Amino acid sequence: MIPPQRLVIQRVHNNNVVLALDARGRGVVVTGPGVGFGARRGVLVDTERAEAVYVPEDTSRADAAAGTLAQIPPVEILLARGILEQATALTGLARPETLLLPIADHLHHAIARAREGVVIDLPLVWEVRHLYPRELAAGRTALDMIEQRLGVRLPGDEATAFALHFVSATFSGEVLDRTVSMTQALAEIFDVLEEETGTRLDRESEAAARFVTHLRFLFVRLADGRKVTVAPALVGEALESSVPEVVRLAREVAAVLDATWGQHLSVDETTYIALHVHRLLSDAGHGH
Template sequence: MRISRIYNNNVALAMNHSGVETVVIGRGLAFGKRKGDLLDPTKVEQTFVPEQSTSDERLTWSLSEIPSEILALATELEASVRENSDISLSHSFIIPLADHLNFAIIRAREGIDADYPLTLEVNQLYPQEVEFGKKAIALVEERLGVTLADAEAIPLALHLVNSQLTTADMSTTFRMTEIFSQIFDVISSAYEQKIDQSSMSVVRFITHLRYLFVRSQQGKYPLQQDPTTPAIFEAVKTSYPQAFSCAKKVRLLLEMQLDQELTDDELTYLTIHIARLAKDLTLDS
């Protein structure tokens, strides 16, 4: 690989054999080198392809300021998610993850505590992502000898949630999380019982809501009505009256938040998911 740009002695941008610019990380790999020089492949410890949406200024600042060992750690964590889980990532989150880890480590060393909003909601809605956050904390302590607060698992989890969406904007993830929490509040109120967030029905419902949110982002709503909907819609409405009534409230909430009308197809899906939740609660839906 030939060097395109040097950020520091341990991090550089290089052109790989396929003609793709790749960030390379390794102790001393760029020391004494210049643009256009060949890299010693034995010194390359980690590589990743930066997002095209990341500006040159942002990339330069991050790669210059974030220690190479933290960049390598973030690269390893992302690779672990891609290889060892069923989570589908829409974009890389190495830079924002490394950026967060860097500041979290600085805060930990200076004894500064951080208070994160939506802690309860994130724990309830994204258990798999929270486990990732805990793994990241453990890896930081193992590799770098720095103990991060348990609360850091929350923003780390949200970085992983965000990487599954089509946008890299974290505000979208916060908004989506708040909406999901409101939806479960509506359902809990309708059935006068707290929802078990760990149930498989909740996991499936959240997955459905995420895809709905992504489709909304992509401008794919309202969907074209399925011609078989009227019969299915009436059958579901008749079979699950309480779930249907609750689903109408959830649809209204979603329409207000997404600023889009949802079809009766979506109301049917919402009713079925809510009916499954009700069955988990052993309630008559």
Template sequence: MQTFAPTDGREPGALGALLAEIPPEHIALAQEALAEVGDAAGSRTLVALADHLSFAIKRHRRGLQLEYPLQAEVAHLYPDELARARRILAVVNRRLDAQHTPQLPSAEAVPIALHLVNAGFATGDLSLTYTMTGVLGQLFEVVEQTYGRSFDTSDVNAARFITHLRYFFVRARTGRQLHDGQLAFGTAMRTAYPEACACALRLRAVLELRLDHPVSEDEVTYLTMHVARLTTPDRDG
């Protein structure tokens, strides 16, 4: 018997109320799918996935299908999570097929991937992940427009940039932006990579507009560093 305990600051009663609304077989389905693909998920992720699957199954039985507008962004920004989500969905659909229950459409891998992305954060609020995904896509558009070319997000420097931005969102949300006083480093970065610095300032403008919160100078310095690494991979950024 598995015990569920909140790990994100929510009241135990809130988790209990959510669990009470999910059929036990859907909790078991989520647990089996995560286990089969080797995804060691905490209680929060398991419950969130079970809740999503339960609602998706009920919707699908009624012939209701949702369109997910972030499909392109998820595929572009989170290829690893999307690959894992597709494996989870494949396990779920095998179980549903064995139960003579209609299988879920392939598009359901998108919200499952977002739940996996969300698992990496201290917050259980999926709305942050939706907002972050849309803004990340916009930020990459700014970089691509600045340099006049597209970037492969499977590249190690792109992956580092995405990871940095993902955790910037968490820092900004919790009021813990970087304030290391890296004045000399920032000056050196602006001198060595003026185009990357100009791009980072454009990224800052987008972030401040979308998040309605100022972005610190140190955060701009690190944005400059990651843009430089992304756009000049043959040099030591």
């Protein structure tokens, strides 16, 4: 049950979904078994029957959202709400109320695919694993909850899809764009290193995880416009003389980041990238 609040019904979609206006005049969707039974426009929502209130990002689309939710079985909507509560506890979602429709809709179609034996290729699985471990953990918890409640085990990669929903709720539009850029840049950097060295890198290795950890902090610094601590000049000189190929690769990585963020990386930052590239390739058995 949701906390008591003044919600005025605008449209009854079915017994379990109604469109309403909240005290701030926003269009919201209210779900719950029987919440629409015997109800009509202009009366208050019976909050004893209401289980969740969905507040769309664009409240002008609330009626369309209500129509979508009306097509989803109540048990799945309730499960989506439970998944959001767990994800909020694990990741501190800032605006879980904006995610009820996307999560319920994704859940509904994922269950249908699983029951039909349809498998889809989900992108960014590896990148999300390294960049957003908390959100991915929440996605895996979602899969466990689905199996427990509905008896359907979704493919493991579906945890990534849920994680991306959780990530999207954490950031504003501008920062979400950066997040997409981050995942794409990460994939591109590994592609560049593999192409330039002719070495197949194990992206699941500890060396790759360390490299990604460094890049993740670098991404944050670039997004915030902060510079790296000055690297000793001797370090850069030593790398240039002993492993010039690594320094060249570090500049290739820096070029990817330049293009992504529109910021020129300093010599110091490129030196740090070179150190991590050297370690990554050494662990991968690539000679210089």
